[in-house]
Amino acid sequence: MRIRAAEVTELRWRLAAPLRTSRGAIHERRGLALRLIAESGAAGLGEASPAAWVGAEDLEAARASLEEIAALCGAGAAWAERDLADVLGGRLTPAAAAALDGALLDLAARERGLAVADLLAASDAPARRAAASVAVSALLVEASEPAAAREAAARAAQGFATCKLKVGEPSPEADLRRIAAVSRALPPSARLRLDANRAWSAAEADRFFARLDASRVEFVEEPLADPVPAALAALRDRHGIPVALDESIASAAALEELAAARALDVVVVKGARLGGLRPAFRLARRARDLGLGVVVTDSLEGPIGMAAAIELAAALPERRRAVGLAGARLLESAVVPAWLRAARIALPCPRPSLPAGRTEGLDA
Numbered sequence: 001m002r003i004r005a006a007e008v009t010e011l012r013w014r015l016a017a018p019l020r021t022s023r024g025a026i027h028e029r030r031g032l033a034l035r036l037i038a039e040s041g042a043a044g045l046g047e048a049s050p051a052a053w054v055g056a057e058d059l060e061a062a063r064a065s066l067e068e069i070a071a072l073c074g075a076g077a078a079w080a081e082r083d084l085a086d087v088l089g090g091r092l093t094p095a096a097a098a099a100l101d102g103a104l105l106d107l108a109a110r111e112r113g114l115a116v117a118d119l120l121a122a123s124d125a126p127a128r129r130a131a132a133s134v135a136v137s138a139l140l141v142e143a144s145e146p147a148a149a150r151e152a153a154a155r156a157a158q159g160f161a162t163c164k165l166k167v168g169e170p171s172p173e174a175d176l177r178r179i180a181a182v183s184r185a186l187p188p189s190a191r192l193r194l195d196a197n198r199a200w201s202a203a204e205a206d207r208f209f210a211r212l213d214a215s216r217v218e219f220v221e222e223p224l225a226d227p228v229p230a231a232l233a234a235l236r237d238r239h240g241i242p243v244a245l246d247e248s249i250a251s252a253a254a255l256e257e258l259a260a261a262r263a264l265d266v267v268v269v270k271g272a273r274l275g276g277l278r279p280a281f282r283l284a285r286r287a288r289d290l291g292l293g294v295v296v297t298d299s300l301e302g303p304i305g306m307a308a309a310i311e312l313a314a315a316l317p318e319r320r321r322a323v324g325l326a327g328a329r330l331l332e333s334a335v336v337p338a339w340l341r342a343a344r345i346a347l348p349c350p351r352p353s354l355p356a357g358r359t360e361g362l363d364a
């Protein structure tokens, strides 16, 4: 497979409802799509929509990286994947590297008549196939207690067995009241994920954990503003509530350090932060070997990034947890195809295509 051209397309979407996080509210998403074209004429798509609010690169840095790829591929020569990787080396930003990795995998899968998830699964063990379907968690975005309870009940009725709440603002007391209201609205078997996005001091987190009814809590994600391993380990030891880390796991080395300190129970794996599906897959496999839980999520991306998250989760063997697709809840229905809004997604994912002449979004 040799690449003869690359195109970069701007993506820009207004959210259907603002996403309130402890890092502020997000009203719109901007990103970039990378389309690689092989000598055969086949095309592969990847997405770079960096989550700058949790420390990812900004959009302009990702754009500069993708334009470097486009310039190389448009210079007349056709590039083998390995040569492209050698020339670009470690210069790409993580989201741009993820877009390149995703587009290369998409292209390789198309040329071989396979699904991306099966290609990834086979990289682990040649005979292994990806899962036939993957469960998805529902992000709850309503701010008031009654509205959040209604939203939780509606998602449960749609078949979502796991819900996620952003916490950490406006106050731990308000969070606890909203969590209690949501818990009362959910069936007994439903699970709840809480994500503080590093909102609290160690003392604040301690008070929150002490007062939290954790009976249905799957984990609390990124509780500490200063996530030093010893402080996270102390929080886990004191309260026995599972801790997940997301933005703290920016590399394989970070995972090793935090796991050695017993600072976490669950790793939240995002391809856009880790440089693509293949590095994210390797990190998830390592986390499993370390005895940690693995949750795959998107980075509030468009349909290309969401499909990639589903493919990554499906490629992982056993003990598969619900995938987080924030984009499926928050982007308009004109952007997100109905199959990405379901509580369970069947594979293979039909890869979205870029509509000609538009930069407002993608169709299915």
Ligand SMILES: [Mg+2]
Pocket (backbone or CB within 6 Å): 195, 197, 221, 222, 246, 247, 268
């Ligand atoms: Mg998170």
